Amino acid sequence: MTTAISPEPSRVTAPISDFDPYAEDVLNNPYPHYEVLRELGPIVYLQRYGAYAIARHEEIDAVLRDHVTYCSSAGVGLANFHTEDPWRKPSLILEADPPMHGRTRKVVAGLLAPASINKLRATFEREAELLVDRVLDMGHLDAMPELCAAYPLKVFGDAVGVPAVGREHLLPYGDMVFNGFGPINERFKTRLAAAQESIAWIGKVCKRENLTPDGFGAQLYRAADEGDLAPEEAPMLVRTLLSAGLDTTAFTLCNAVLAFARHPDQWALVQANPAMARQALEEVLRFESTFHSFYRTTTKDVELGGVALPKEQKICVFIGSANRDPRRWERADVFDVTRRAAGNLAFGTGIHGCAGQMLARLEGEIVLTALAKRVKTIRLEGAPVHHYNNSVRGYDSLPISVTAA
Ligand code: OVV
Numbered sequence: 001m002t003t004a005i006s007p008e009p010s011r012v013t014a015p016i017s018d019f020d021p022y023a024e025d026v027l028n029n030p031y032p033h034y035e036v037l038r039e040l041g042p043i044v045y046l047q048r049y050g051a052y053a054i055a056r057h058e059e060i061d062a063v064l065r066d067h068v069t070y071c072s073s074a075g076v077g078l079a080n081f082h083t084e085d086p087w088r089k090p091s092l093i094l095e096a097d098p099p100m101h102g103r104t105r106k107v108v109a110g111l112l113a114p115a116s117i118n119k120l121r122a123t124f125e126r127e128a129e130l131l132v133d134r135v136l137d138m139g140h141l142d143a144m145p146e147l148c149a150a151y152p153l154k155v156f157g158d159a160v161g162v163p164a165v166g167r168e169h170l171l172p173y174g175d176m177v178f179n180g181f182g183p184i185n186e187r188f189k190t191r192l193a194a195a196q197e198s199i200a201w202i203g204k205v206c207k208r209e210n211l212t213p214d215g216f217g218a219q220l221y222r223a224a225d226e227g228d229l230a231p232e233e234a235p236m237l238v239r240t241l242l243s244a245g246l247d248t249t250a251f252t253l254c255n256a257v258l259a260f261a262r263h264p265d266q267w268a269l270v271q272a273n274p275a276m277a278r279q280a281l282e283e284v285l286r287f288e289s290t291f292h293s294f295y296r297t298t299t300k301d302v303e304l305g306g307v308a309l310p311k312e313q314k315i316c317v318f319i320g321s322a323n324r325d326p327r328r329w330e331r332a333d334v335f336d337v338t339r340r341a342a343g344n345l346a347f348g349t350g351i352h353g354c355a356g357q358m359l360a361r362l363e364g365e366i367v368l369t370a371l372a373k374r375v376k377t378i379r380l381e382g383a384p385v386h387h388y389n390n391s392v393r394g395y396d397s398l399p400i401s402v403t404a405a
Pocket of ligand 1: 091092093094095177178239240241243244354
């Protein structure tokens, strides 16, 4: 059976756009393109993909909050799981709707609640200080591997409880997952072919016997022992933590380092007052959202932005554009660590809002604080090498130099 999910072009009443969000030149700098989309109207039709797209803060916020009309169980990439096979078993939390979603979400949210993650603070701070020692010793470094990836691979890897050996598989695995939040394009297919060993490693370390006894992974198995999860759900939720928690935090740190290297006046503010780190991180998330886009799927015929949409219609949600929407933000394209960046949609919103966001913020705040206390200047020493991915923004290489305060 096949189901038509793309409307006939003659039935599309939204502005029609030829925009390709996944082209390399767009990924290099999507913001001018987002502006065009936002100005076309509250909703546009991306004819190359047979999907609608929303790029304004208001509609994005509304769609993400209405999980009944705009579901996740059809997948959050362009492929519709109701009619196409996913590349891996659907996530029990990300690619699920209520009531299943509420049950799994509750367990994961419990693990990642403030009371639980605050216990990690002292360890995270010690690791950040050790890392900043090394960064200052190096003076010149590639900030992507040496700082931005090194930190979450160490602290989040330890927090989940995966073996130290093989952690390099976590980034290519996450890369695959995040490519899956776009179309099944050449990028997706190439990375899937290259990620087979990483996929196998992830499968192995999600098993109980390969996890340390007190990490988040082991806690998920204990939740299953207590009947809060079915036994086969525990490894699936360990997979969720490992899918969502590495590339995102590594790239967020890249985006922070790059923003401060390009805006030394803003670094001077944070450096003079390290207590601003948390607020500065929030502005980094608004200004350069790590996670840029994914999809929702309509569960019924519905009207959005004055446009009639059929059931089973994919809608691309440009979070990275909502965070630059001048309807919502004054001087939206200006990186300003003194602004109130709260209300940005970098972690989404609604029932699927990032369950790990407090842990992600903790990591970012602690690294920025440790840098602010010790590093006077951050200079870009060569062109950053962009990492191309269908939904997340980051770098493969970020050559910098630092000087001590
Ligand atoms: C939010 C997120 C990102 C990537 C993967 C998953 C969730 C998952 O549940 O696997």
